[in-house]
Amino acid sequence: MYPQHNRTGVPYVNKFLADSGECLLGLRRSGIDMSHPTQFSEYAIFFVHQGEGVFYSDLLSMPFRAPVILFASPMQVIGIQEAHPLDYSLLRFHADFYCIEKHKEEVACNGVLFDNIYTEPSITPADADNRNFSILLDLLEQELLKNGPSDIVLKAFLQLLLAKSSEVRADTVGQFSPFVRDDKMELFRKLLEERYRDLRKPGDYAALLRMSPNNFRRRCLKYFKKTPSRLIAERIILAAKQELHLTRKSIKEIAYTLKFEDQFYFSRMFKKHTRVSPQIFRDKTGISVVADLSKE
Structure with a gap:
């Protein structure tokens, strides 16, 4: 039962x-x-x-x-x-x-x-x-x-x-937003989606956006209600979750794909943000059928 x-x-x-x-x-x-x-x-x-x-x-x-x-x-x-x-x-x-x-x-x-x-x-x-x-x-x-x-x-x-x-x-979308569109922050969103694997510091994005670190942080917090550091970390963790669920790659391979120095540093960061290890996350959520679709 x-x-x-x-x-x-x-x-x-x-x-x-x-x-x-x-x-x-x-x-x-x-x-x-x-x-x-x-x-x-x-x-x-x-x-x-x-x-x-x-x-x-x-x-x-x-x-x-x-x-x-x-x-x-x-x-x-x-x-x-x-x-x-x-x-x-x-x-x-x-x-x-x-x-x-x-x-x-x-x-x-x-x-x-x-x-x-x-x-x-x-x-x-x-x-x-x-x-x-x-x-x-x-x-x-x-x-x-x-x-x-x-x-x-x-x-x-x-x-x-x-x-x-x-x-x-x-x-x-946008109907109840109290803020007008911020083109700089939309560009940050685009850059983050493209570069999250190799750019991990807010200063890297501030430089690309030609903004001071303080101004970048202030506008990001106002627009996304999150700091740049938090958004960068969340994007990396989201990619890690997708790799764990949608592929059969080993944890070592996933760490390499996301450009971590080693799998132990990757595991520590993952657990810090999710409260579970990469292996436990995979065990609980399973590996998607998508992981094998390319083989059919």
């Missing part, structure tokens, strides 16, 4: 299991305690119906008010502090059940809803969209409650939820 509580301490009410007994998809509607830092090995989506609070994700602290949907990637350190009583549903799915990288053409959510270091991991749906999300959650729950739920049907509902979330994100 599958245990009543998983290793994170948050129990599933409705769940779909693999033959091994591992929970591939789970939905909980109430009684969720996220007041303590938690790491899930699955993707997590919080549908907040009522109330307000603060969402913590790694080092991010983000106030929110319902209705809002919050997103977390596997092994992120997350928590929720209630400012006013909350009513929310928690949907979690394992990458073995639905690989968002494999389905990126159908559902553009990776780098948009999940693993986006540049924007807050949330969307604020309009009333009509909120009703659609509620309907989809109800339908998914009804399927989970069946004796022998269909994985095809569950994946279809999950894909619809992700696709709708991505659509809402695209429709509201």
Whole structure:
């Protein structure tokens, strides 16, 4: 029998299991305690119906008010502090059940809803969209409650939820931003995506942008709500997570790919930012089917 509580301490009410007994998809509607830092090995989506609070994700602290949907990637350190009583549903799915990288053409959510270091991991749906999300959650729950739920049907509902979330994100980008576009910071974003493997110091980017270090830091903090150092570190860790999950490279090979001096320094940095070693991260999240697609 599958245990009543998983290793994170948050129990599933409705769940779909693999033959091994591992929970591939789970939905909980109430009684969720996220007041303590938690790491899930699955993707997590919080549908907040009522109330307000603060969402913590790694080092991010983000106030929110319902209705809002919050997103977390596997092994992120997350928590929720209630400012006013909350009513929310928690949907979690394992990458073995639905690989968002494999389905990126159908559902553009990776780098948009999940693993986006540049924007807050949330969307604020309009009333009509909120009703659609509620309907989809109800339908998914009804399927989970069946004796022998269909994985095809569950994946279809999950894909619809992700696709709708991505659509809402695209429709509201910049709509609620209190800041105007900063071309220098957008150029920094572009440079970071191109050079994160070999440029690790904020001063390197400040020089390329022809900005003083202090001005660069101030504008980066205002625009991205993060310091340049933090963004650089997060980009490296994101690349490491992708290598661990999407390839079968050894940890030594991944360290070399990301231009670390050795795998031990890489492992120390990875654990400092994620609280787990690269091997444990890979064990908990698994290796994606994408890792072998090129061989087919």
